[in-house]
Amino acid sequence: QAKKLGGDGYHHFASDMHRATQQRMEMESEMRHALEAGEFELHYQPQVGADGVTILGAEVLLRWQHPSRGMVSPGVFIPIAEESMLIAEIDRWVLAAACSQIRAWLDRGVEPVQLSINISAAHFQQRGFVAFVLDTLEHYELAPECIELEITEGALIRDVAFALESLRTLRGKGIRLAIDDFGTGYCSLSYLKAMPIDKLKIDQSFIRDITRSGRDAAIVEVILQLSHQLGLSCIAEGVETTIESSWLKARGCQAYQGYLFYRPMPLHAFDLLLRRATEEGFRALRA
Ligand code: C2E
Ligand code: MG
Ligand code: MG
Ligand code: MG
Numbered sequence: 097q098a099k100k101l102g103g104d105g106y107h108h109f110a111s112d113m114h115r116a117t118q119q120r121m122e123m124e125s126e127m128r129h130a131l132e133a134g135e136f137e138l139h140y141q142p143q144v145g146a147d148g149v150t151i152l153g154a155e156v157l158l159r160w161q162h163p164s165r166g167m168v169s170p171g172v173f174i175p176i177a178e179e180s181m182l183i184a185e186i187d188r189w190v191l192a193a194a195c196s197q198i199r200a201w202l203d204r205g206v207e208p209v210q211l212s213i214n215i216s217a218a219h220f221q222q223r224g225f226v227a228f229v230l231d232t233l234e235h236y237e238l239a240p241e242c243i244e245l246e247i248t249e250g251a252l253i254r255d256v257a258f259a260l261e262s263l264r265t266l267r268g269k270g271i272r273l274a275i276d277d278f279g280t281g282y283c284s285l286s287y288l289k290a291m292p293i294d295k296l297k298i299d300q301s302f303i304r305d306i307t308r309s310g311r312d313a314a315i316v317e318v319i320l321q322l323s324h325q326l327g328l329s330c331i332a333e334g335v336e337t338t339i340e341s342s343w344l345k346a347r348g349c350q351a352y353q354g355y356l357f358y359r360p361m362p363l364h365a366f367d368l369l370l371r372r373a374t375e376e377g378f379r380a381l382r383a
Pocket of ligand 2: 155214246276
């Protein structure tokens with residue numbers, strides 16, 4: 097009896113594994129197709145200053161409009177793309193699309209804001225990454241200050257010397273660099289000392305509980321202090337309530353990103369926001 101159950105269990109396990117692998121491979125080839133078929137699009141989530149109104153920039157977030165599955169979240173497809181190095185192609189597509197959009201705004205007389213672009217750790221560590229970024233900026237005739245690259249702690253620790261050189265080159269050209277999901281990775285504080293970065297993005301998992309958990313509050317407070325002392329900028333991610341934003345503001349936080357202010361939005365909505373900001377000034381946005 098036991099043996100029979102064990103046998104069934106194994107078969108279930110094996111076929112589950114098989115199915116998972118098959119699904120992953122299927123999604124991989126669908127992503128390849130999606131790149132060519134134009135199923136990916138950029139959404140934009142504005143980042144605001146301490147007044148809650150001034151738009152400091154926007155994070156570019158990838159969306160996949162799948163013909164039959166509907167909207168697939170990047171939380172689902174990015175990890176699969178990361179396993180196959182397809183991520184580099186996707187990241188490059190995003191970077192080029194974002195730069196092309198900034199160029200379009202400039203050509204139309206719309207004042208663009210700085211766009212933050214997510215770079216996967218696997219892609220960051222590839223030879224040729226830095227050159228691709230610089231070539232893309234040059235191709236669209238953009239000043240390096242137009243973009244900010246968001247990398248995670250994982251991108252820095254695998255090959256420290258290589259990471260340091262890449263960051264130095266990028267920052268030397270004037271490209272802004274932010275550490276995404278700060279506090280959730282494996283970075284030791286000595287990296288912060290050594291790495292030429294501009295900004296820390298406090299992970300939303302800490303923000304979520306600042307008003308309930310003394311530990312999370314302490315961590316966020318320390319990150320804010322650390323960034324001030326090191327002369328880095330700092331932005332709070334995932335700010336959803338006014339209680340959270342007031343708490344952060346009282347501790348000197350200068351930049352905010354979260355549903356309380358704006359959700360990620362498609363191009364037409366963000367475009368409208370930028371045009372209003374250009375024509376009427378930021379104050380009009382909340383009126
Ligand atoms: P991330 O870079 O940390 O992006 C922030 C995520 O938090 C986004 O999820 C955003 O929609 C979400 N978010 C923003 N404000 C709030 C809030 O107030 N509450 C809550 N609950 N969530 C909020 P999204 O768009 O689903 O992206 C998930 C992750 O996928 C990103 O995390 C990033 O790691 C990755 N990703 C997205 N686009 C790209 C891309 O173009 N390239 C790469 N390599 N990764 C990307
Ligand atoms: Mg990000
Ligand atoms: Mg993040
Ligand atoms: Mg993330």
